[in-house]
Every structure is written in C-alpha cells, then in structure tokens.
Amino acid sequence: MEQYIIKGGNPLVGEVEIGGAKNAALAILAAAIMTDEPVLIENLPDVNDINVMLDAIAGIGADVYRIDRHTVRINGKGIHDFDIEYDYIKKIRASYYLLGALLGKYNKAEVALPGGCNIGSRPIDQHLKGFRALGADVDIEHGKIIAEADCLKGSHIYFDVVTVGATINVMMAAAMADGLTIMENVAKEPHVVDVANFLNSMGANIRGAGTDVIKIRGVQRLHRTEYSVIPDQIEAGTFMFAAAATRGDVTVMNVIPKHLEATIAKLNEIGCEVEEFDDAVRVVSKGRLRSTHVKTLPYPGFPTDMQPQIGVTLSLCQGTSIVTESIFENRFKYLDELARMGGVAKIEGNSATIEGVSKLSGARVSAPDLRAGAALCIAGLAAEGITIVDDIVYIQRGYERFEEKLKSLGAVIERVASEKEIQKFKFKVS
Ligand SMILES: CC(=O)N[C@H]1[C@@H](OP(=O)(O)OP(=O)(O)OC[C@H]2O[C@@H](n3ccc(=O)[nH]c3=O)[C@H](O)[C@@H]2O)O[C@H](CO)[C@@H](O)[C@@H]1O
C-alpha cells in the first residue's frame, strides 16, 4: 500500500495546471458509447476511476484507443454485452452512468450497484424513478440493477432531491427516448452542463442544462463528435485551499473562474487575496487567516467535494468556524484524523465546530476517502514536521500526479511504498 510522506512548513508558490474534471469525464465516457461512430474525447484526467471506466466499456465490446494520457477515441459499435460484470466497476460511483447510456441506446442494461467513496448512504432511488418514468422495468437482483424497456418514452419527471447522478443518468437515457422529457428540480453543476453539451455535440436535443429544468427531445441516433472535458473545479479548489493553508501564492491555470465562485468567496472571507483572470485564478495567503462559516449545497452553493479541504484550512484560521454538511452525512471523518495533528473540532449531527489553532503538527493519518485524503495532505503541507498519509489509493482515484504537482509548487512530498522508504525520506529531509 502506498503512502504520502510530507515535510510540512513550506508555503506553496507557483503555477499549477488543472486537468479535466473527473466527474464530468466519467459520465462523458459512458455517454460516448451511445453512438456507433467514433468519438474523440480530450482533456481526460489520467486517474484511476477513468481507467476503470475505460476498461469497463472495452469489456462490453467498445473499441477504446488511448491516443495519449489525456485523449481517447471510443467507438461503441462493437458492443455485444449489456451486462457490466467487470469486478472493479462496482467500486466506482460513476458505474451507474452505464445504466443510462445502455438503456438509452439498447433499451436494456445490467449494472452492478455502484460503490464510490463511503461518505454517506448514497441511495439511487431517483435514478430508478427516472428510468421507470421513461417506461423501463427496473429491478435489483443479486447486487445488480436490471433495467429493460420495449421502447423508452419521453416523460415529465420531478426529482425529489437535487441529484447530480440522477440528473445526468436520466438525461442520457432520455436523449434517445421517443418524444419530449421534462426533468424538474435538476442539478445545475458544471458537469451536468458539460455532459449535456457533449450529448448535443453528438446530435442530442437537450435544452436548459445549468437551470432547474432540462428539456430533452429524444433523437433516434447519435453521431460522431470531438469533445474536450471542462477543467476540474474540485482539483483547482484543492490547490487553492492548499495555497491558503500554507500561506502561499498559487495560480491555478486552465480553469473556468465562474465554476469557482463559491470557493473564491470563502477564500476572500477568510482573508486571502484572490485575483481572477480569463482562465486562471491566483490565491495569495498572507498572515493569520480568520474563521468563517460554510454550508455545502448543490451548485452554485459550496461543493460538498470541497468540504474537507476548507475544513482543514479553517482549522488554521483564527476563531471558531462552523461547517455544515448538507449533502452527505459521513463527510467529517477527516476531522478525527486531523485531531492527531492537533486539530480541534466537535461534530454534532451534520455540523462541525472547528476551533482554529496556531499550528498543526505532523502525524501519521489515514485517508478515509478521496477528498478527505487530499485535505489531510493539505494539513500535512501546512503542519510542522513530518506527516504520513496512509491509504492514498483513495486520492489516486481522483487526482492526477498529485505529488508531482505539489512538488512543482515547492512542497516536500514523496509517494512511498514501504517503511524503508519512509525512513529514507526522513533521513533526507532531516
Ligand atoms: C461520480 C460523481 O460524479 N460523484 C459526485 C456525485 O455523486 P452522487 O451522484 O452520488 O451525488 P448526488 O448529487 O446524486 O447526491 C446528492 C444527494 O442526493 C441524494 N440522492 C441521490 C440520488 C438518489 O437517487 N437519491 C438520493 O437521495 C444523496 O444521498 C445526496 O444526499 O455528486 C456529488 C454531489 O455533488 C459529489 O459529491 C460526488 O463527487
């Protein structure tokens, strides 16, 4: 098992290139199999979840040709199997997108119940409600979701909760249904818009993505396209909070500043200077930062996927901050790990009260999930002494060359795989 070992205390300084959005790319890869013509996708992040999705679609017969680390050509013509057996696919959340894609194209799909980070109970009832409204029979048997329809028919669907996954999944299936689908109370995240744009570039007729109501007029076939995935707002935000927590000066490059508004607002509130450019944002963090309150909400609210990163930063701000997690009930596990480093927080229900401390001290901690793992690395970078982060396999699900990017900003961090390497690192930096 690999670990990160970090010697904290260096302010992060410099420029860092942000990759394509994992959560947009995963849905786009699934949607790419909905045509029998070749689709070229650029700006893919080279992370584990993407590789699992590529293997899964190749496993059912799609032609997958990796042009380079960030570009792939996919042709769904050869798909011969609508049953996703592939062992790893059930471990990723986005496996559920293959249901919408296969159901839309072939009117049938069998996919293992999805996994993903253990951040809450994560039901998929709204996905199934949407498929059923389109006329599919949906059952769960032996750990698999089995969906089938004679013919999908457009429908009027009101989602009971705002869900990114169900919005995208049902949108994919409806793209090839007969007639008009109207989806209300949908998610407005940038990746919902990106997937709609991608499907439209293949000939779909989807209007309203980015608002509360999406209207989809089904088409009979989709066609070839070339598409570049949007930048990852969560990767960008992670580096922005790393700059804040280490009192650094970091410019995140290749971003869409509009997608980062909630993050920028919170950085301003705690006392960072934030400068916006056309496709870059600079964060300068000087002196002691001050506390603030934050509540996670669907976009354009503050993203739940950035809650651990701001939580760690707030633990180094003067005063008391309250963090309210309104999307997933189990996203505070990083605070228990942070306590080993001197962090002070009290969790009550879906709120954490974080008392700012003047310093954190390095310790051995475990990444409980993807974003919590990244947040603990931020803590290690800001702390005095050496931090070891175990279970970085979670971080590798969603961050490309994380340690290399951090190193380019002056961080002292290594990816190691044994106690011997840990000792070697300690000797080198002592
Ligand atoms: C692979 C991927 O893109 N994952 C993202 C996706 O997860 P995911 O698609 O799982 O998250 P959703 O947006 O669907 O979930 C939002 C809320 O709706 C609830 N819900 C969801 C579906 C459903 O059928 N029933 C239901 O009650 C969930 O429990 C949660 O409280 O969006 C989350 C919210 O932005 C992000 O944290 C995840 O990083």
Ligand SMILES: C=C(OP(=O)(O)O)C(=O)O
């Ligand atoms: C929680 C996340 O991913 P997943 O939904 O795939 O678990 C995430 O990207 O922060």
